[in-house]
Amino acid sequence: MNITEFTLEQLAGQRIMAGFEGTELNSELKFLIDTVKIGGLILFSGNLSDPEQIKELCSSTQAYAASCGQPPLFIAIDQEGGEVARLKKPFTQFPGNPYIKSEKDAEEFAVISAKELSGVRINMNMAPVMDVAYRGVESVIKGRAFGDNPAWVSKMGITVIKHLQGNGIMAVAKHFPGIGRTTLDSHIDMPFLEVDSEALFAFDLPPFEAAIRNGVAGIMLSHILYSGIDTEWPASLSPVIAKDLLRAKMGFDGLVMTDDLDMGSIAGRYDIKTIIKQILLADIDLVLICHKGPWIENAFDEILRSIGTSRAVAGAGMESVSRIMRQKKNFLF
Structure with missing residues (x-):
């Protein structure tokens, strides 16, 4: 599909990945597709019952x-x-990443997961976790991380990426630029870290650098405010982190997405107009809103308004949709 032929509504909607309620192609899901024109869906336990139901849900949704x-x-x-x-x-x-003890373990996880995901027509896994669990603190990510050594996390993470993507499933490395130093859960409130870029490059960023070198399809931004880098905005809303650090300095040209904007760290602090303004300024491709509510349609309306009134925003938006469509062509067509 040629994006130069997309309507403004399509250009806006492709930037949204949404959650929904239900286990089948219902009126809510149809509205997200035919009116909001979303670019993607994210599934949670409430959408899932058994393999046949999941396969039918995904297949009927794509057909619609x-x-x-x-x-x-x-x-x-x-x-x-x-x-x-x-x-x-x-x-x-x-058992999870802390229990992966070898490349063989990581490969087995990725190959089997890719086969099972593709079998039910899921095409993207929000994995692997590339955060390094920081030594000496009760890291919020400890139970989900490969470990506390950046080289080990890099090695296991890129093994998972290679074998997910080699078997047709897009991998998303998370949570950039790293939440391993964090003890506060961003689902509830916004953590603040005073760490600077030098410390991040020494410890937190090597796994993401490895993921970029190995062609990871997407990178998810955290909701943490890294005050040593950007004193005002959390990573998921920060042009300094998403545009300057991740894209310009580290050279990532794949999909950049927010973590769930419904989390307390974001939803409890900002209105949707401010959120979308920052996301567009930061060259973030996908807005992730995981729960039913007015924010999905409001985000669409705000993106649509912005690309329709600003030439600069419209140009950056075309680049984002180009990145989105490039991954869709690589994995979905």
Whole structure:
């Protein structure tokens, strides 16, 4: 599909990845596709019952998108193994990243997960976690991280990326630029870290650098405010972190997405107009809103208004949709 032929509504909608309620192609989901023209869906436990239901949900959703003249949808899930695994039995249950002890373990997780995800028509995994669990603190990510050594996290993470993507599933490295030093849960409130870029490059960023070198499809931004880098905005709303650090300095030209904007660290502090303004300034491609509510449609309206009134925003928006469509062509067409 040629994005120069997209309507403004399509250019706006492709930037949104949304959650929804239900286990089938219902009126809510149809509205997200035919009116909001979303670029992707994220699935949670409430959307899932058994393999046949999941496959039917994903297949019917893609068929409906096609019937509306829409590109294929990203259909994403958090399937890290261990603490965060939306797919339950009969899908293979893995103990999680802290229990991966070799490249063989990482490869086995990725290959089996990719086969099971593709079998039910899910095409994106919000994994691997590339955060390094910082030594000496009760890291919020300790139970989900590969460990506390950047080289080890890099090695295990890129093994997972290679074998997910080599088997047709887009990988998303998270949570940039690293939440391993954090003890406060951003689902509830916004953590603040005074760490500067030198410290990040020494410890937190090597796994993300490795992910970029190995062609990871996407990178998810954290909701943490890194005051040593940007004193005002958390990573998910920060042009300094997303545009200057991740894109310009580290050279990442894949998908950049926010973490869930419904989390307390964001939803409890900012209005949707401010959020979208910052996301567009930061060249972030995908806005992740995981729960039903007015924010999904409001985000669409605000993106649509912005690209329709600002030439600069419209130009950056075309670049974002180009990146989105490049990954869709790589994995979905």
